[in-house]
Amino acid sequence: MSNTRLPGWLSASREFLIPLLALLVLMAVWEASARLFAIPEYLLPSPSRIVEDMAAMGGQQLGEHMVATLRTVLFGFFLSIAVSFPLAVLISSSRLAADAIYPLLVLTQSVPKVAIAPILVVMLGPNEMPRVIVTFLVAFFPLVIAMTTGLLAVPSELIELARSCRASKLQELFRVRLPFSIPFIFSGLKSAIALSVVGAVVGEFVAAERGLGYLITSATAFFKVPVAFGAMLVLALLGIVLFQLIVVAERVFFPWAAAEERR
Amino acid sequence: MIDIKQVGQVFGAVGNGGVRALQGIDLTVKDREIVTLVGPSGCGKSTLLRLVSGLVAPTEGSIFIRDERVTGPRQDTGIVFQAPTLLPWATIVENVMFPSTIMGRADEAARRRAKDLLKVAGIADFAEHRPRQLSGGMQQRAAICRALVHDPDILLMDEPFGALDALTREIMTIELLRIWSNTPKTILFVTHSIPEAVILADRVVVMSPRPGRIAEIIDVDLPRPRDFSLSGHPEFQRCTGRIRDLIFGEQGARFDVEH
Numbered sequence: 052m053s054n055t056r057l058p059g060w061l062s063a064s065r066e067f068l069i070p071l072l073a074l075l076v077l078m079a080v081w082e083a084s085a086r087l088f089a090i091p092e093y094l095l096p097s098p099s100r101i102v103e104d105m106a107a108m109g110g111q112q113l114g115e116h117m118v119a120t121l122r123t124v125l126f127g128f129f130l131s132i133a134v135s136f137p138l139a140v141l142i143s144s145s146r147l148a149a150d151a152i153y154p155l156l157v158l159t160q161s162v163p164k165v166a167i168a169p170i171l172v173v174m175l176g177p178n179e180m181p182r183v184i185v186t187f188l189v190a191f192f193p194l195v196i197a198m199t200t201g202l203l204a205v206p207s208e209l210i211e212l213a214r215s216c217r218a219s220k221l222q223e224l225f226r227v228r229l230p231f232s233i234p235f236i237f238s239g240l241k242s243a244i245a246l247s248v249v250g251a252v253v254g255e256f257v258a259a260e261r262g263l264g265y266l267i268t269s270a271t272a273f274f275k276v277p278v279a280f281g282a283m284l285v286l287a288l289l290g291i292v293l294f295q296l297i298v299v300a301e302r303v304f305f306p307w308a309a310a311e312e313r314r
Numbered sequence: 315m316i317d318i319k320q321v322g323q324v325f326g327a328v329g330n331g332g333v334r335a336l337q338g339i340d341l342t343v344k345d346r347e348i349v350t351l352v353g354p355s356g357c358g359k360s361t362l363l364r365l366v367s368g369l370v371a372p373t374e375g376s377i378f379i380r381d382e383r384v385t386g387p388r389q390d391t392g393i394v395f396q397a398p399t400l401l402p403w404a405t406i407v408e409n410v411m412f413p414s415t416i417m418g419r420a421d422e423a424a425r426r427r428a429k430d431l432l433k434v435a436g437i438a439d440f441a442e443h444r445p446r447q448l449s450g451g452m453q454q455r456a457a458i459c460r461a462l463v464h465d466p467d468i469l470l471m472d473e474p475f476g477a478l479d480a481l482t483r484e485i486m487t488i489e490l491l492r493i494w495s496n497t498p499k500t501i502l503f504v505t506h507s508i509p510e511a512v513i514l515a516d517r518v519v520v521m522s523p524r525p526g527r528i529a530e531i532i533d534v535d536l537p538r539p540r541d542f543s544l545s546g547h548p549e550f551q552r553c554t555g556r557i558r559d560l561i562f563g564e565q566g567a568r569f570d571v572e573h
């Protein structure tokens with residue numbers, strides 16, 4: 052990161068102000084070129100048209116779609132955490148466990164998730180479950196890898212210190228290995244949340260009657276391209292907000308870890 | 315206090331490709347005695363200390379502390395490694411309290427004791443800082459406080475001042491002697507500095523390499539309390555001179571054999 056000095060108010064809000072400004076400029080150029088070159092709206096609708104059509108759909112309906120997708124994202128995300136943590140502990144605990152589990156993990160990753168989704172719908176029925184499972188399958192892999200890497204990256208001196216204090220295996224895990232892995236875990240969580248949004252949308256493409264992914268497929272089916280674009284933008288916004296929540300959580304709860312990562 | 319009986323250590327398979335680090339070590343350290351280990355690098359000083367700490371089990375012979383055979387790390391020993399090895403996420407006082415935390419005794423009394431130790435070590439102002447904010451010397455002081463926090467009777471130190479500059483090193487050595495005179499402990503101290511070995515020790519164990527053996531044990535007959543102004547003392551000169559002869563004389567002899 053550069054350390055160029057900016058006036059107080061500007062440097063404080065630089066993180067938000069400059070990207071926002073860039074976004075506004077982009078929007079303006081988009082709007083202007085859409086009007087100037089009379090681009091047909093099924094190719095590239097103008098921002099004003101997108102807002103208009105989204106507004107016409109109504110806030111409540113949009114809200115319902117958003118909540119549906121958010122639910123799937125969060126369920127999938129937390130399922131990923133719940134599964135990744137014990138898996139990472141197991142993999143990092145012994146060579147044997149690592150050799151047994153790694154190939155299976157790679158296998159789950161080599162099967163295209165879009166191909167699993169319809170099978171899961173048949174197996175689990177047309178409900179939330181298959182979407183959550185797809186989300187989980189997309190999101191958990193980088194998390195397991197990041198956690199395992201963190202748990203194994205603990206310097207042997209720290210392990211030896213714990214042993215010299217007669218720490219049990221459990222104490223070693225919770226007092227040394229896990230805290231040491233926090234920066235790794237958070238970088239894993241950041242990938243996982245971004246991928247959870249992808250996974251939820253993939254799930255909704257295959258089977259859903261609500262959600263932003265469903266909104267995109269149903270809108271394009273009726274050539275309502277501005278609505279599809281709108282849903283896409285809302286999804287992007289959702290992804291950014293969730294990602295930033297994790298960044299903020301790390302800075303608030305583990306300031307030392309955030310500092311470590313930025314070094 | 316510490317009885318090392320016919321201890322040998324081989325890393326890897328004996329015979330084919332194994333490294334013999336120690337052979338036939340016999341040493342008894344008395345209660346409240348300071349014994350220093352010197353010798354060229356690779357002669358097994360760290361290995362011997364790790365065996366006494368219980369972190370590694372000896373492949374030959376056995377070690378007793380208070381007539382109990384050492385089978386693992388014990389509560390009555392404290393260890394200081396060459397590097398401070400502080401937990402980067404914990405504050406200095408939390409780091410010092412780490413052994414108490416592990417033993418499930420991280421109470422107010424432990425915190426007070428940790429703070430008192432930091433005061434003695436002259437880094438009380440940094441109690442709530444993270445390790446990264448401290449200099450190497452201050453970090454090592456914190457590591458020494460950590461080794462003392464559960465009030466062990468035995469202190470095992472592996473080149474604790476090795477990474478410090480010469481000046482800080484002398485100050486820390488005298489500091490350690492001051493702490494020791496207030497609360498005497500049995501100390502086994504590894505160093506590769508000959509003056510440091512002599513100024514600290516009741517007895518200096520000189521080791522020779524390949525395989526690591528005890529070459530000679532030298533009694534240091536210097537008055538306490540000590541400081542480095544004693545370097546001119548004839549007894550100090552005698553001890554350092556003898557150690558130099560043992561270490562460099564042997565290396566010279568080996569040099570002749572090998573070439």
Ligand SMILES: Nc1ncnc2c1ncn2[C@@H]1O[C@H](COP(=O)(O)OP(=O)(O)O)[C@@H](O)[C@H]1O
Pocket residue numbers: 325326333334335353354355356357358359360361362
């Ligand atoms: N864990 C280990 N595995 C294999 N060899 C080791 C191990 N620890 C030490 N050694 C070997 O034992 C010898 C003594 O090492 P060490 O005790 O570290 O010596 P010193 O501390 O005197 O420099 C060296 O030859 C070293 O390579």
Ligand SMILES: [Mg+2]
Pocket residue numbers: 359360361
């Ligand atoms: Mg060593």
